[in-house]
Amino acid sequence: MRPVYFDNNATTRTDPAVVAAMLPYFSEQFGNASSAHAFGSEVAGAVRQARKSLQALLGAAFDNEIVFTSGGTESNNSAILSALDTQDDRDEIVTTAVEHPAILSLVEYLAASRGIKTHFVGVDAQGRLDIEAYRCALGSRTAIASVMSANNETGTLFPVEQLAVMAHDAGALFHTDAVQAVGKVPFDLKSTGIDMLSLSGHKLHGPKGIGGLYLRKGTPFNPLIRGGPQERRRRGGTENVPGIIGLGKAAELATARMDEEQARVRALRDRLEQGILQIGNCCVLGDVDNRLPNTSNIAFEHLEGEAIIHHLDRAGIAASLGSACASGSMEPSHVLRAMNVPMTALRGAIRFSLSRDNTIDDVVCVLNLLPEIIAKLRALSPSWQERAHITANPSRSAELTL
Numbered sequence: 001m002r003p004v005y006f007d008n009n010a011t012t013r014t015d016p017a018v019v020a021a022m023l024p025y026f027s028e029q030f031g032n033a034s035s036a037h038a039f040g041s042e043v044a045g046a047v048r049q050a051r052k053s054l055q056a057l058l059g060a061a062f063d064n065e066i067v068f069t070s071g072g073t074e075s076n077n078s079a080i081l082s083a084l085d086t087q088d089d090r091d092e093i094v095t096t097a098v099e100h101p102a103i104l105s106l107v108e109y110l111a112a113s114r115g116i117k118t119h120f121v122g123v124d125a126q127g128r129l130d131i132e133a134y135r136c137a138l139g140s141r142t143a144i145a146s147v148m149s150a151n152n153e154t155g156t157l158f159p160v161e162q163l164a165v166m167a168h169d170a171g172a173l174f175h176t177d178a179v180q181a182v183g184k185v186p187f188d189l190k191s192t193g194i195d196m197l198s199l200s201g202h203k204l205h206g207p208k209g210i211g212g213l214y215l216r217k218g219t220p221f222n223p224l225i226r227g228g229p230q231e232r233r234r235r236g237g238t239e240n241v242p243g244i245i246g247l248g249k250a251a252e253l254a255t256a257r258m259d260e261e262q263a264r265v266r267a268l269r270d271r272l273e274q275g276i277l278q279i280g281n282c283c284v285l286g287d288v289d290n291r292l293p294n295t296s297n298i299a300f301e302h303l304e305g306e307a308i309i310h311h312l313d314r315a316g317i318a319a320s321l322g323s324a325c326a327s328g329s330m331e332p333s334h335v336l337r338a339m340n341v342p343m344t345a346l347r348g349a350i351r352f353s354l355s356r357d358n359t360i361d362d363v364v365c366v367l368n369l370l371p372e373i374i375a376k377l378r379a380l381s382p383s384w385q386e387r388a389h390i391t392a393n394p395s396r397s398a399e400l401t402l
């Protein structure tokens with residue numbers, strides 16, 4: 001049986017066409033894109049083409065609006081730190097309680113090291129942003145508002161175009177961490193007010209260690225990494241040419257196939273989800289009507305997610321416990337806590353994240369194995385046994401609602 005990989009929000013397989021596009025840039029075309037000879041100029045032309053492919057995927061107005069970085073984390077750091085440097089008299093950040101650690105740990109560090117105040121806007125039980133609280137958090141001291149386009153744990157989509165307008169009304173810049181959304185949902189940045197957007201190659205079948213920061217023309221910017229004049233002086237250091245070529249190819253594939261592929265992925269995800277829900281005493285977390293087509297976060301009541309993941313892994317199935325960065329910490333996910341997921345479900349949440357590499361056979365494999373795993377674990381779960389006992393004794397039924 002081939003292994004089943006349902007952890008595509010952690011990372012995706014690099015597409016073979018992406019690998020093929022990259023290979024010459026490790027060997028024959030090894031030149032430095034900044035060199036003033038043929039070795040360099042050929043490579044510089046390929047880098048230009050990759051930027052154009054990314055521009056097309058994002059619907060950006062100009063190709064020079066994209067700065068290549070080492071990934072989503074660097075892009076997020078660049079955006080926030082630059083805004084604090086360039087927005088005179090403004091020293092506050094507005095973000096959400098459900099961002100990735102690539103934002104949250106930065107703002108925590110900024111609070112501790114520079115006394116920067118951050119407002120963390122909350123979400124409701126479906127993971128939807130509290131828009132009124134966001135409006136109230138924005139003010140004359142806000143340098144930047146940063147809200148993710150899609151949550152990595154639940155797939156919930158945020159109304160970033162509307163949020164950008166609101167940030168501008170308060171005189172602040174707007175950034176979105178779109179690492180999970182780019183390649184899965186369409187963007188047309190030229191028709192939005194988004195000033196900065198972060199993306200990462202390895203989430204869209206590109207290579208790891210390469211990403212991009214979209215920087216709307218005219219947005220003030222202070223580089224995070226200083227050095228040579230690369231990337232129009234916005235990011236020093238010799239370009240990661242094979243990575244850039246790979247990201248360009250991944251963007252080209254995503255642009256060409258997004259509608260058809262994401263419809264297929266959504267159908268597979270829905271089939272998987274409906275099958276799993278038949279097991280009973282489990283529910284889908286997040287905004288089910290407004291989420292990424294590939295993500296399903298399912299909470300199994302009275303179970304430990306770690307145990308489920310372990311059993312799935314032994315059966316050759318890879319899924320994830322909330323976010324990859326949180327797993328192993330034994331701390332319930334900050335995203336699910338912000339959503340006030342009840343204690344009985346909080347620890348049993350499993351994220352299944354699909355991609356174009358998945359097939360119906362993968363879905364059938366999980367649906368064949370998971371019911372038995374859940375039944376076995378519930379038979380061993382003291383809180384499940386307690387629940388069964390209460391259900392069998394109607395006089396104690398009030399305890400179930402606690």
Ligand code: PLP
Nearest residue numbers: 071072073100102152179180200
């Ligand atoms: N932002 C989000 C929403 C993510 O899901 C991730 C990775 O999981 C990142 C940022 C970090 O991206 P990278 O791995 O490219 O640094």
